[in-house]
Amino acid sequence: MKITATPIADVVVIEPDVFADERGFFFESFNQHKFEQAIGRRVDFVQDNHSKSVRGVLRGLHYQLPPHAQGKLVRVIQGEVYDVAVDIRKDSPTFGQWTGQHLSAENKKQMWIPEGFAHAFLTLTETAEFLYKTTDYYAKDCERAIAWNDPQIAIDWPEVGGITVSAKDAVAAAFANADIFEN
Numbered sequence: 734m735k736i737t738a739t740p741i742a743d744v745v746v747i748e749p750d751v752f753a754d755e756r757g758f759f760f761e762s763f764n765q766h767k768f769e770q771a772i773g774r775r776v777d778f779v780q781d782n783h784s785k786s787v788r789g790v791l792r793g794l795h796y797q798l799p800p801h802a803q804g805k806l807v808r809v810i811q812g813e814v815y816d817v818a819v820d821i822r823k824d825s826p827t828f829g830q831w832t833g834q835h836l837s838a839e840n841k842k843q844m845w846i847p848e849g850f851a852h853a854f855l856t857l858t859e860t861a862e863f864l865y866k867t868t869d870y871y872a873k874d875c876e877r878a879i880a881w882n883d884p885q886i887a888i889d890w891p892e893v894g895g896i897t898v899s900a901k902d903a904v905a906a907a908f909a910n911a912d913i914f915e916n
């Protein structure tokens with residue numbers, strides 16, 4: 734398994750060792766021991782989510798505030814997305830900065846996005862299925878959204894010829910007015 738740092742210290746990209754043979758392939762999509770060694774701390778995942786989106790669908794930027802902040806280990810099992818994490822930890826040296834990765838069924842890359850980050854992805858293929866593990870349960874009252882096209886964050890989204898967002902995401906907060914992580 735290969736771990737690659739990103740410009741934001743706590744966000745890492747994980748590439749599993751894939752064993753291909755005449756039958757197809759095999760890989761460990763999650764190994765708690767190796768994962769904890771890779772990120773240098775203990776993590777307990779409690780929920781797995783699976784979504785399917787069509788080309789141009791953008792979900793995010795989403796996060797949950799404490800006491801239900803979520804770390805997310807995300808990957809794609811069909812198609813390709815551009816996946817983005819934004820550091821919204823007030824005292825972080827990279828506060829307000831974003832990092833993005835192409836995640837696809839082909840490249841099998843996973844991104845670890847710790848608590849304290851807003852997360853979003855844009856669907857680049859006709860459809861994409863997105864799978865992720867979270868360290869806390871869904872908690873509607875703690876759920877927050879920041880506008881995907883906030884000018885202060887200024888994410889450089891790939892061109893897909895038209896973006897579709899949910900009604901909730903269409904009225905998401907500006908970063909300047911958003912609830913951030915105080916610690």
Ligand SMILES: Cc1cn([C@H]2C[C@H](O)[C@@H](COP(=O)(O)OP(=O)(O)O[C@H]3O[C@@H](C)C(=O)[C@@H](O)[C@H]3O)O2)c(=O)[nH]c1=O
Nearest residue numbers: 782784792793794795796805852853854870871899901
């Ligand atoms: C996220 C979530 C949603 N739901 C419900 C609420 C709603 O009726 C329906 C669809 O929810 P949403 O529109 O929020 O789904 P979606 O826009 O896919 O939300 C997700 O976006 C990505 C970017 C993330 O990072 C995730 O944490 C999550 O916020 O599913 C749950 O039951 N459990 C969950 O964990």
